[in-house]
Amino acid sequence: MRRYFAFLWDCARLSFVGDWRYHAWMTVLTALALTGLYAWCQQLVHGLVTTGMTDQVSWGLYIANFTYLVGLAAAAAMLVIPVYIYRNLHLHDVVIFGELLAVAVIIMCLLFVTVDLGRPDRALHLFRRFNFPISMLTWDVIALNGYLLLNLHICGYLLYCAYRGRTPTKVFYVPFVFVAIVWAVSIHTVTAFLYVGLGGRPFWNSAIIAPRFLASAFAAGPAFIILTLQVVRHYTSHRVSDDALLTLRRIVQVAMLINMFLLGCEVFTEFYTDSAHVASARYLYFGLAGRTALVPWIWTAVAFNLLATLLLVVPSSRGLRVLNSACVLAIVGIWIEKGMGLIVPAFVPTPLGEIVEYYPTGREVLVCLGIWAFGLLLYTIFVRISVPVLAGELTYQRSCGGLPVPSERETRPQPTGGDVS
Amino acid sequence: MNAGERSDAGSSPTGANTSGPRLTRRGFLRKGAAVAAGASAAAAALSPLKDLAPEDVPSLAQFLQKHYKEMTPPEKEAVLNRITREVKDRYGVAATVTDPLPLTGVEFVYALNISRCIGCRKCVHACVAENNQSRAPEMQYIRVLQMEKGSIDLERSAHHYDPPLVPDEASYYLPVQCHQCAKPPCVKVCPVEATWQEPDGITVIDYDWCIGCRYCEAACPYWARRFNFTAPQVPADKLNPDLGYLSNRPRPKGVMEKCTYCLHRTRRGRMPACVEVCPTGSRKFGNVLDPDSEVAYILRHKRVFILKQDVGTLPRFFYYFDERGSRYHEPIAPVLPEEGA
Structure with a gap:
């Protein structure tokens, strides 16, 4: 137990150590996170009236970000599957970065749901009356928290073993890795079912939402990881091979193609049928009764997604510059499409046919920025800690094992990588 | 928070190392300043909470209040009394708060x-x-x-x-x-x-x-x-x-x-x-x-x-x-949607 606390203490200590760029980055993120906290405190005082949400459009930017981030958490599974099932060793050394991303992203998801609550002070009511298995929201509570715990366990165990200089015992983590793969699929499916199960919202009430969720998640998640790994490679001593990135490229490529195909299926069904059910989709893509708030957004997303798909299928995306552009386009395109593009149109028009548009307020945007900053802050710390720990530069032996205390230079990462961003 | 350069501090929580913590005056001041800046930033971020209305902060009784279906009759009585008190305090109105139960044989x-x-x-x-x-x-x-x-x-x-x-x-x-x-x-x-x-x-x-x-x-x-x-x-x-x-x-x-x-x-x-x-x-x-x-x-x-x-x-x-006929009423002025009751 004492050793475990020493581990936690060393991790906490290490998260404050870095060069000026690391400190500047962390300071900016902290400031943004605190600004978001400030805006949320204002929301607690005045109520959700500080947001752009109304009785007509009762979910907005918070739930949109939540939905997107559930997808991002899939990144872990998409790294784990090639390594543990197909024995693709290119990705072996980077799997943990995907799992750490999942931890940070799920925490962001939980924060986005919390800030969306009218009465966060009553969140504990979930422990006292839990409408399981009837309410899909209770399923989502279990799915998300379970996924968080699984990934926390896997990462924590591997890091702690490295810290103690032991070889991880397979039975303590490999079964959890396989459970986590299935669980990763479940978090999307369950989150999609949140929306799909509502008969009064024809825009959501479609079986294709869950498969589209998975396809876009498996594109956006690994795309994010491709970018992250390059940052890790640039700023730390951790080695990431180009082969690892190219393996991920193929995953993004296939997922993106499937995603575009499913989008086409949906668009065809809606617009060729042209029934009354098409109103929300028409609002999203073309505007309804002169209200067009989402139209520029969704066409940006369509353009980005198409361009990303195109870039990913041409051979030149084996070059990192083209690949990175494609990844950024896919991440932003899917963020719009799986966020605002999925949530808001379902509320326009309302079930009684009223058209009220939704515009997020500045405070709402600040809360979102704050949560994103906090998530990045967490992820930066995770990477900051895990790189030296996995490299064996920070161990219990060195820290408090009676060996001479290493000089400052030794406990800190190699000169090439004093910082992570 | 970003507590500044920490490498000057001792690296061992147990004190098992031989050299012991080295804490220079300069390092201490820098760390102190960073901690103070962090603490004040956090306090500033939380500052809107001082405007929370008293009724927005749940009392212990409210926090522990049971779900409606789990309340025993005396517990429900206490809750109804609390609400009566709250209405009195807030509106100056002596209200009767009751909980009429569904009648059998009625839908x-x-x-x-x-x-x-x-x-x-x-x-x-x-x-x-x-x-x-x-x-x-x-x-x-x-x-x-x-x-x-x-x-x-x-x-x-x-x-x-x-x-x-x-x-x-x-x-x-x-x-x-x-x-x-x-x-x-x-x-x-x-x-x-x-x-x-x-x-x-x-x-x-x-x-x-x-x-x-x-x-x-x-x-x-x-x-x-x-x-x-x-x-x-x-x-x-x-x-x-x-x-x-x-x-x-x-x-x-x-x-x-x-x-x-x-x-x-x-x-x-x-x-x-x-x-x-x-x-x-x-x-x-x-x-x-x-x-x-x-x-x-x-x-x-x-x-x-x-x-x-x-x-x-x-x-x-x-x-x-109705099967036949429709309007039984002379035209009258509607109440506008914006008008209060």
Whole structure:
């Protein structure tokens, strides 16, 4: 137990150590996170009236970000599957970065749901009356928290073993890795079912939402990881091979193609049928009764997604510059499409046919920025800690094992990588 | 927080290292400054909380209060007394807070005659006055749709009509409120069972249990639920002091509310406020299990339909029309949607 606390203490200590760029980055993120906290405190005082949400459009930017981030958490599974099932060793050394991303992203998801609550002070009511298995929201509570715990366990165990200089015992983590793969699929499916199960919202009430969720998640998640790994490679001593990135490229490529195909299926069904059910989709893509708030957004997303798909299928995306552009386009395109593009149109028009548009307020945007900053802050710390720990530069032996205390230079990462961003 | 350069500090929490912590004066000052900056930034971020209204901070009794269905009679008594006290403190009104229980052998249904309704919106405002909805911004449980004749397409309805006189000859009117469905999707989705269907068919909300996730609002196909986006404002002289725990007692901010068929009235043999105020007799209410009731007669003999039958929620709210003739009422001035009750 004492050793475990020493581990936690060393991790906490290490998260404050870095060069000026690391400190500047962390300071900016902290400031943004605190600004978001400030805006949320204002929301607690005045109520959700500080947001752009109304009785007509009762979910907005918070739930949109939540939905997107559930997808991002899939990144872990998409790294784990090639390594543990197909024995693709290119990705072996980077799997943990995907799992750490999942931890940070799920925490962001939980924060986005919390800030969306009218009465966060009553969140504990979930422990006292839990409408399981009837309410899909209770399923989502279990799915998300379970996924968080699984990934926390896997990462924590591997890091702690490295810290103690032991070889991880397979039975303590490999079964959890396989459970986590299935669980990763479940978090999307369950989150999609949140929306799909509502008969009064024809825009959501479609079986294709869950498969589209998975396809876009498996594109956006690994795309994010491709970018992250390059940052890790640039700023730390951790080695990431180009082969690892190219393996991920193929995953993004296939997922993106499937995603575009499913989008086409949906668009065809809606617009060729042209029934009354098409109103929300028409609002999203073309505007309804002169209200067009989402139209520029969704066409940006369509353009980005198409361009990303195109870039990913041409051979030149084996070059990192083209690949990175494609990844950024896919991440932003899917963020719009799986966020605002999925949530808001379902509320326009309302079930009684009223058209009220939704515009997020500045405070709402600040809360979102704050949560994103906090998530990045967490992820930066995770990477900051895990790189030296996995490299064996920070161990219990060195820290408090009676060996001479290493000089400052030794406990800190190699000169090439004093910082992570 | 970003506590500055820490490498000067001792690296061992156990003190097992040989050299011991080295803490220079400069390092100490820098660290201290960083900690102070961090602490003050965190305090600044939390500073809006000092404006929290006292009633927004739950007391221990409120925090530990049980779910409505788990309360024992003495516990419920204590809660009702607490609410009476709160109403007294906040509005200076001596209210009676009760919890009338569903009556056995009673299932309430509503029937609305669209041949007669003239779209005057008196029901909307009688409801607001009876049920103590927020006046600023005004919350309304009933939405009257002005429909194009020849169309049942809700998307072509006018929600904010305000001609000098109603009815408009080219339209008919379709008032919508909670349909008290027998298969309520709002109840299904609630993660904490804060809303449920009572044995007399009324779907209610425990305002002290709702966490404000608004999933029920997304699930409702009749747009019948409302959320308190801010603390409801009811002037003290407008407060209806006849309060029911599950219906019209003052609500806190951040929770859902909806039509309860005025259960504090109807479970005591009175009519809902909207029925009472209707100048045309378009609104009928009663116990469908009683074969002699007016609603039972209407369901047996009139041309009855339900709205959005395709969503399959089995509403207890029926629309009907007369076989012949339509308007029984002289034109009168409507109440505008923006006007207070």
